[in-house]
Amino acid sequence: MKLTLKIWRQENANAKGAIQTYPIDGIEPDMSFLEMLDVLNEQLINQGDIPVVFDHDCREGICGSCSLQINGEPHGPDRLVTTCQLHMRKFNDGDTIVVEPFRAKAFPVVKDLMIDRSAFDRIQHAGGYISVNTSGNTIDANAIPVNKENADDSFAAATCIGCGACVAACKNASAMLFTSAKVSQYALLPQGQVEASERVLSMVEQMDKEGFGNCTNTGACEVECPKGISLENIARMNREYLSASLKG
Amino acid sequence: MSILDSKIPSGPLADKWTKHKNEIDLVNPANKRNIDVIIVGTGLAGGSAAATLAELGYNVKTFCYQDSPRRAHSIAAQGGINAAKNYQGDGDSAYRLFYDTVKGGDYRSREANVHRLAEVSTNIIDQCVAQGVPFAREYGGLLDNRSFGGVLVSRTFYAKGQTGQQLLLGAYSAMNRQINRGKIQSFNRHEMLDVVKVDGKARGIIARNLVTGEIERHSAHAVVLASGGYGNVFFLSTNAMGSNVTASWRAHRRGAYFANPCYTQIHPTCIPVSGDHQSKLTLMSESLRNDGRIWVPKKKEDALAIREGRLKPTQLSEEDRDYYLERRYPAFGNLVPRDVASRAAKECCDAGFGVNKTGEAVYLDFATAIERYGREKALTEKISNPSEADIYKMGAAVIENKYGNLFQMYEKIVDENPYKTPMMIYPAVHYTMGGLWVDYNLQTTVEGLYATGEANFSDHGANRLGASALMQGLADGYFVLPYTIGDYLSKDIRTGKIPTDTKEFDQAENEVKDRINKLMSGSGERSVDYYHKKLGKIMWNKCGMSRNEKDLKDAIEEISALREDFWNNVKVPGTKDTLNQELEKAGRVADFLELGELFAKDALDRRESCGGHFREESVELDGAQKGEALRDDKNFKYVSAWEYKGAPKEALLHKEELNFENIELKTRSYK
Ligand SMILES: Cc1cc2nc3c(=O)[nH]c(=O)nc-3n(C[C@H](O)[C@H](O)[C@H](O)COP(=O)(O)OP(=O)(O)OC[C@H]3O[C@@H](n4cnc5c(N)ncnc54)[C@H](O)[C@@H]3O)c2cc1C
Ligand code: SF4
Ligand code: FES
Numbered sequence: 001m002k003l004t005l006k007i008w009r010q011e012n013a014n015a016k017g018a019i020q021t022y023p024i025d026g027i028e029p030d031m032s033f034l035e036m037l038d039v040l041n042e043q044l045i046n047q048g049d050i051p052v053v054f055d056h057d058c059r060e061g062i063c064g065s066c067s068l069q070i071n072g073e074p075h076g077p078d079r080l081v082t083t084c085q086l087h088m089r090k091f092n093d094g095d096t097i098v099v100e101p102f103r104a105k106a107f108p109v110v111k112d113l114m115i116d117r118s119a120f121d122r123i124q125h126a127g128g129y130i131s132v133n134t135s136g137n138t139i140d141a142n143a144i145p146v147n148k149e150n151a152d153d154s155f156a157a158a159t160c161i162g163c164g165a166c167v168a169a170c171k172n173a174s175a176m177l178f179t180s181a182k183v184s185q186y187a188l189l190p191q192g193q194v195e196a197s198e199r200v201l202s203m204v205e206q207m208d209k210e211g212f213g214n215c216t217n218t219g220a221c222e223v224e225c226p227k228g229i230s231l232e233n234i235a236r237m238n239r240e241y242l243s244a245s246l247k248g
Numbered sequence: 249m250s251i252l253d254s255k256i257p258s259g260p261l262a263d264k265w266t267k268h269k270n271e272i273d274l275v276n277p278a279n280k281r282n283i284d285v286i287i288v289g290t291g292l293a294g295g296s297a298a299a300t301l302a303e304l305g306y307n308v309k310t311f312c313y314q315d316s317p318r319r320a321h322s323i324a325a326q327g328g329i330n331a332a333k334n335y336q337g338d339g340d341s342a343y344r345l346f347y348d349t350v351k352g353g354d355y356r357s358r359e360a361n362v363h364r365l366a367e368v369s370t371n372i373i374d375q376c377v378a379q380g381v382p383f384a385r386e387y388g389g390l391l392d393n394r395s396f397g398g399v400l401v402s403r404t405f406y407a408k409g410q411t412g413q414q415l416l417l418g419a420y421s422a423m424n425r426q427i428n429r430g431k432i433q434s435f436n437r438h439e440m441l442d443v444v445k446v447d448g449k450a451r452g453i454i455a456r457n458l459v460t461g462e463i464e465r466h467s468a469h470a471v472v473l474a475s476g477g478y479g480n481v482f483f484l485s486t487n488a489m490g491s492n493v494t495a496s497w498r499a500h501r502r503g504a505y506f507a508n509p510c511y512t513q514i515h516p517t518c519i520p521v522s523g524d525h526q527s528k529l530t531l532m533s534e535s536l537r538n539d540g541r542i543w544v545p546k547k548k549e550d551a552l553a554i555r556e557g558r559l560k561p562t563q564l565s566e567e568d569r570d571y572y573l574e575r576r577y578p579a580f581g582n583l584v585p586r587d588v589a590s591r592a593a594k595e596c597c598d599a600g601f602g603v604n605k606t607g608e609a610v611y612l613d614f615a616t617a618i619e620r621y622g623r624e625k626a627l628t629e630k631i632s633n634p635s636e637a638d639i640y641k642m643g644a645a646v647i648e649n650k651y652g653n654l655f656q657m658y659e660k661i662v663d664e665n666p667y668k669t670p671m672m673i674y675p676a677v678h679y680t681m682g683g684l685w686v687d688y689n690l691q692t693t694v695e696g697l698y699a700t701g702e703a704n705f706s707d708h709g710a711n712r713l714g715a716s717a718l719m720q721g722l723a724d725g726y727f728v729l730p731y732t733i734g735d736y737l738s739k740d741i742r743t744g745k746i747p748t749d750t751k752e753f754d755q756a757e758n759e760v761k762d763r764i765n766k767l768m769s770g771s772g773e774r775s776v777d778y779y780h781k782k783l784g785k786i787m788w789n790k791c792g793m794s795r796n797e798k799d800l801k802d803a804i805e806e807i808s809a810l811r812e813d814f815w816n817n818v819k820v821p822g823t824k825d826t827l828n829q830e831l832e833k834a835g836r837v838a839d840f841l842e843l844g845e846l847f848a849k850d851a852l853d854r855r856e857s858c859g860g861h862f863r864e865e866s867v868e869l870d871g872a873q874k875g876e877a878l879r880d881d882k883n884f885k886y887v888s889a890w891e892y893k894g895a896p897k898e899a900l901l902h903k904e905e906l907n908f909e910n911i912e913l914k915t916r917s918y919k
Contacts, residue, residue, distance in 0.1 A: 012826065030522045032661075038527055038777075045775045045830065050822050053829055055315065057488040059528045060657065062413055063319040078660075085660050110459060111827045118436070121316050125428045129421035132378045134300045134726045136368070141377040142335060145389025155382035155407055158414060162318060191380050 001027040001088065004096040005040065007052055010109050013116075017109065019098070029089035033076065034059060034066065036088055037099075053112040061085040061226065064161030067168075068113055069100040074165035074224045082163060082226045102168035106175070106211045117164050119210040120178060126206035127199040128182045130191055144190050154188035157181045159227045166221035166229070172213030177221040179207045180237035181229045187240055197244035204241055252505070252889055252904045255687040256360040261910045262343075265364040268688070269731050273738035280305035283737050284468040284745070286453055288440045288495050290317030292412070292419055292718055293701020294474030296725025299422030302431035304730060306737075309466060310423070310434045311455055313490055313832070317434055318420040321476050321488040322721065325412020326533035326654065328394060328404035329718040331369040336393055340401040342366040347911060349716060352398045352585055353681070353709020354859035354879060355913050356508075356887070358906060360688060361706045368727040369719050373405055375726055381418040383407050396714035397534055398585035398918070404715045409533055409653045415718055419725070438464070439832065440495050441763075443471060443502045443697060444756045450502075450697035451746045452753065454760045458832060461825035463760055465753045467746035469737055470696045472729065473499060474721075477680040477702035479512065481840045481847065482792075483784025485677035486518060486531040492836040493843045496684050496703050504692040505889035505902060507685035507705035509843065510851035513712055513860050514793050515678035516542075516589035519661055520609040529676040530661060532612070532654055534714040537582045539617035539647065540671070542589070543569045544601040544610050551601045561603065561611055561670050572596060580918040587711045587860045588918060590675035591877075594793050597674070604672050613670035618643035675793060679717060681708045681860065682850075685889040685904075689732035690724060693889075698733060700724035705887065710859025764824050767834045772819035776833045779814045783807065783837070783844055791848050796864040800852040804845055804897055811841040845896035850888055853901060856880035873915060881913050 002025045010017030024043070027036050034056050041051035057065040066083040070076035076086045091097065099113065107115040132138065146154075158181070166177035183200050186192030192199075215234060222231045257268040275283065283306050287298045290312040302308045312320060334340040345366040350357055373391070377383065383405050384392040393402040407414040426432040437458040444452040444467070452467035475495035479485035500506045517532045545551045546568050553559035572592055574581045584592075593610045596602070603609050622643025626634040634642075644667050648655065658666050684692050684699035686706055691698050701721040708716060786806050790799035814837070822828045857866040857877035866878045886903040893900050 028523060028525060030663075031525045032527075035525045035527050039525065042775055042777060045819060045821055048821070051830060053827060057314055057319060057490050058321070058324045059489060060324060060530050062410070063314070063321075063323050063488065065314060065319055080656070081660055085657070087660065087663070089663065114827070117315060121318075121424075121436075124421070125424045127428075129425040130378065130380045131425060132375075132422075133303050134296075134375055134422070134730070136371045136375075136727055138371075138374045138378040141333070141373045141383075142390050146385055147389055148385050148387050151382055151385040151389075154380075155384075155414070158382050158407075158417060159410055161413075162316065185382065186380050189380050189382065191378055 001029065001091070001093045003027055003091065006096060006098045007113070008100040009052070009112055012111055013108050027088055029087065031088045032059070032084060033068070033070070033086040033088065034084050053114050055114045056084055059084040062161060064163040067102045067115060067163055067165070069102055069168055071098050074102060074168040075226050080226055080228055082161070102164050104164070104167045104173035104212070106173065107164060107167065117162070119212070120162050120164065120175070122210065123175070123179055123203055123206045124182060127195070127202035130186060131195060146189060150188045154185050157184040157188070157229065157233050160229050161227055163226060165224045165226060167212065169220040169224035170213065171218065171220070172216060174215045175207050175210070175212035176215040176234050176237070177225060177229055179203055180233035183237045183240060184233040187236060196240060197247055200237060200240040200244050252685070252902050253687060254358065254904060255689055256358070257688065261359060261363050264360050265367055272731055272735040275734050275738045275741060277305050279741040281307070282744070283307065283740060284309065285470050285472065285733070286466055286468040287311070287472045287474060288453065289320065289474035289476060289701070289703070290423070290434070291320035291322035291474060291476055291701060292415055292721030293703070293725045294472070295320065295416065295419035295423055296722050297472055297474060297700060297729050298432055299419060299426055300726050300730045301733070302426035308426070308432045309468065310432060311438045311440055312436055313439045313458060315436050317423055317436065318417060320416060321491050322412050322416045322718070324488065325718055326409045326531060327396065327535040328406035328411045328715040329372070329415060330396070330403050330713070330715040331373045331405060331719065332366055332403060333370050333373060335391060336402045338401045340403050342369070344401065345369060345403065348399045349707065349713060350709065350911050351916060352713040353711050354916055355709065355881070355885070355908065356858055356906065357707055357709030359908060359910055364728065365707050365720060365723050368723045371727055372719060372722045376415060376418050379418040379421060381407070381414050383414070394535055394538055395583065397537060397583045397589065398580070398713045406535065409535070409651055412718060415722065419722070440498070441760045441835065442498045442756045443694070444752055445502055445694065446746070446750065446752045449695045452748065454756050459827050461828065463757055465748040465757060467748045469740045469743060469746065470698065470733055472698040472700060472733070473684065473703050474700045474725070475703045477683070478840070478843060479677045479680050481783065481844050482677040482787045483780050484521065484526060484529050484788070486515065486529050489528060492839065494836050494839045496699070497839040497843055499684060499692065499694065499697060501892050503694045503892070504697060505685040505891055506682070506846060507887050507889045508682035508850065509847040509890070510791070510854060510861050511681035511710050511859065512677060513586055513679040513681060514590045514675045516586055516593055516675050517612060517673045518676035518678070519658065520604055520672055520674040521606065530657065531676070531678060532658060532671065532673060534586070536612060536651060536654065539650070540582065540612040540614050541571055541616055542573050542582055542610055542612055543571045544596045544603060546570045548600050551603060554603050555605060555607060577918045584918045585711055585713065590793060591862060593675055609672040609674045611670040612673045614647055614666065615670070618647055618667070621646035679712055681705065681710060681712055685887070689735065690729055691732070691736065696736060698729060700729055710861055764831070766815070767818065767831065767838065768820050768824055770818040770820065771816060773817040775819055776830055776837050779810065779818060780833070780837045780840070782810055783841060786810070787844055787847070791851055794862045794864050795851050797852065800848050803848040804852070807841060807845045807848065808895070808897065811845070814838065814841055842896045846890055846899055849897055849899065850890065853888060854884055856884040858884070872919065873917065879915070
């Protein structure tokens with residue numbers, strides 16, 4: 001396949017960025033999108049140019065590092081996959097592909113296609129845990145049975161990989177889907193009950209502080225989320241938040 | 249006293265750990281506040297240790313090269329974590345887990361370490377559940393289990409195909425709590441490039457801020473390396489792209505012995521290589537072997553027809569298929585340990601029975617399981633006379649519930665529907681049992697320098713059983729290191745803060761900077777990846793699934809020549825004081841080019857076949873085990889621990905003799 005790549009290049013957080021155009025040839029349908037970028041980078045290095053920076057690590061859709069906005073969509077045109085799992089067979093010979101970083105005020109660009117998502121970490125520092133020490137004397141794991149449905153829903157929420165596609169997809173750059181997935185994981189488990197009110201209040205407060213936008217229920221996040229995190233989590237968080245605020 | 253003092257406590261096996269914990273010196277809470285610990289790595293091993301040490305009151309600094317601790321490679325573990333809970337009542341116990349692990353490791357691990365691992369395994373599950381890790385449950389609300397290769401009980405806890413993710417998020421949440429309390433400072437996008445020793449003790453590290461390129465000094469009273477495995481020395485592996493040996497290798501160069509570098513696990517069930525562009529390989533969890541049956545065509549002409557696209561696997565009748573694991577190993581069948589399954593696949597493909605374009609793939613077939621589950625479901629749902637289509641649908645739903653994400657991953661990569669046609673799989677490098685040599689306290693041969701998780705060599709001998717790496721990482725970090733490091737730190741309560749403006753830090757920083765300058769000044773002929781791929785080819789062809797003297801000797805020469813070429817001709821574009829991913833890779837590949845040579849040397853020294861290390865010269869010549877690996881306990885019942893002496897091929901071998909007081913050494917048979 002022969003393609004034209006239009007890629008966002010930006011030297012560092014303070015520099016001004018711009019789109020640059022790179023023609024590329026010899027791309028095979030079995031390559032992943034990132035392997036296609038590897039080919040481009042090898043080409044750039046051999047020509048004496050500077051290769052394109054992008055985040056990636058596991059290359060199997062689980063670490064949440066990769067974060068490209070491809071033709072305007074976070075993680076590209078395929079559904080329920082991350083950028084690293086997107087394959088070139090989803091494109092056609094001759095296509096022009098625009099590649100940009102995820103865009104949001106709370107996710108400043110570090111370089112080229114790499115962004116700073118530490119805002120997500122800080123939301124979790126604020127309350128994304130259960131306060132239990134590692135004593136070795138915690139109660140037996142089977143002492144509290146957990147209804148299978150709740151356990152499964154909690155797991156489904158916990159599969160969020162923290163990639164930020166939900167934020168990039170949202171016209172308000174809201175982090176509600178991400179934050180609500182975290183809140184839900186604990187809210188659905190008996191172990192998470194004790195600190196539930198405090199948790200939701202602190203995490204939402206931090207989310208607002210980070211400069212993410214408000215949720216206006218457009219649902220774009222759910223569509224683009226590579227892990228299929230459901231909007232129900234947002235509804236659940238809103239309920240948790242309301243009841244916690246009333247208590248408080 | 250030999251420098252390889254394993255410090256195994258005396259007394260009966262089952263009492264050693266308890267006795268040791270009781271005898272260990274403690275640090276009082278007020279003094280812990282004055283003690284700093286550096287932890288390199290935030291995977292299961294590092295994340296759990298960081299959280300626990302911070303809970304105890306130490307000041308912890310963590311380092312990882314990713315943008316968040318939560319993205320450490322442990323996140324990718326799929327299948328599960330072992331623990332001797334015996335919830336299934338199928339006869340499991342700490343002793344049995346211990347026994348299985350020692351046997352699975354082909355009698356090349358330390359009894360005392362493995363027994364401790366089995367003992368604390370049950371605490372791990374309790375701890376994780378208390379933290380809110382959503383493990384899979386049964387309808388009654390209790391935890392579910394599955395079984396993994398090499399064992400006869402169901403002791404594996406899991407969270408669908410994302411067990412590592414859930415466990416790591418658990419450890420990360422425990423870290424977050426301590427970050428919020430100010431007890432952990434987490435340095436992300438930082439790479440450790442050297443250990444700093446003061447008076448023979450590890451007292452800090454030199455790290456590069458990957459965003460600014462700045463070289464930083466960090467001091468502490470002890471340094472823990474939890475930096476993962478070195479499978480990427482093969483270029484293609486199931487490890488994350490950034491997984492590296494740099495932290496361990498830099499420590500090795502500073503005096504930490506490197507143990508058993510040649511013990512590598514080649515995992516039998518990975519998605520086969522599709523072309524030269526391939527950047528990494530994807531694992532299909534071992535748990536799939538619970539339900540999948542492995543086969544190749546019985547006739548070579550059928551295999552050929554399949555390779556050429558003239559025949560579909562589903563068209564082959566049962567009689568024309570060779571379920572070779574079930575045939576050769578009736579007792580364990582598809583659940584033989586990984587090394588055995590991998591070699592068997594290679595033998596089939598080498599003999600011409602491979603089933604994909606490259607001839608390097610076998611089938612993993614779920615048709616039988618789908619049918620069985622479908623029929624069970626029809627029975628429990630009381631559907632009389634279900635149609636074949638209904639059975640298929642119900643069975644496929646059960647499989648989807650168990651392995652949905654893996655099947656989806658396979659379909660995305662291969663573009664085939666594994667519910668309808670068997671998966672194609674082939675072995676790939678997955679895990680490294682070798683690593684930094686540590687004593688019972690997890691301390692390396694450098695005082696104050698500890699190694700945990702995949703970075704150490706300690707618990708898996710020559711072959712790791714499935715679901716045991718996650719167990720080991722969390723055991724080390726939550727339950728072992730927090731005790732043993734206290735014993736060492738108890739002597740440091742009056743030391744005070746370690747200054748970084750000393751000649752030791754100056755020197756280490758200068759060496760790191762010189763090395764970076766040297767990397768940047770290559771003649772610029774070839775990219776880093778060019779060298780990495782070349783090294784990978786040598787490793788795979790000559791130090792891979794089967795090894796022999798000639799190939800290993802060649803490998804040593806070829807790697808050392810490639811290393812020289814690399815240092816003269818590598819091209820690292822950009823500058824060193826900005827974010828530069830090529831420079832990061834170059835540093836890692838430079839270390840792989842040294843490790844690879846030691847790896848081959850170790851494999852050459854070990855003239856026996858054991859676990860993942862298969863020497864063609866050492867096989868059973870006759871009897872029921874004919875053709876199987878032949879271990880040599882008389883001459884090789886030792887851990888090889890290599891001391892750095894300049895060029896890797898000059899490394900000096902130290903042997904830690906292994907004593908088996910509780911387990912009788914036997915030929916490992918899965919027949
Ligand atoms: C695809 C896959 C599936 C697996 N499935 C299972 C399974 O089902 N069950 C099981 O038991 N095991 C499984 N394993 C093995 C298991 O996941 C690993 O052995 C284990 O997670 C390693 O954990 P760790 O904490 O030792 O290291 P890692 O999780 O690899 O963490 C390494 C850490 O070190 C950091 N680091 C490395 N070098 C540096 C440096 N120089 N400077 C700073 N930081 C550095 C990294 O940033 C990272 O934080 C699997 C492995 C793979 C590849
Ligand atoms: S909710 Fe989905 S899109 Fe958002 S961070 Fe999590 S996985 Fe990514
Ligand atoms: S690189 Fe890990 S999710 Fe894409």
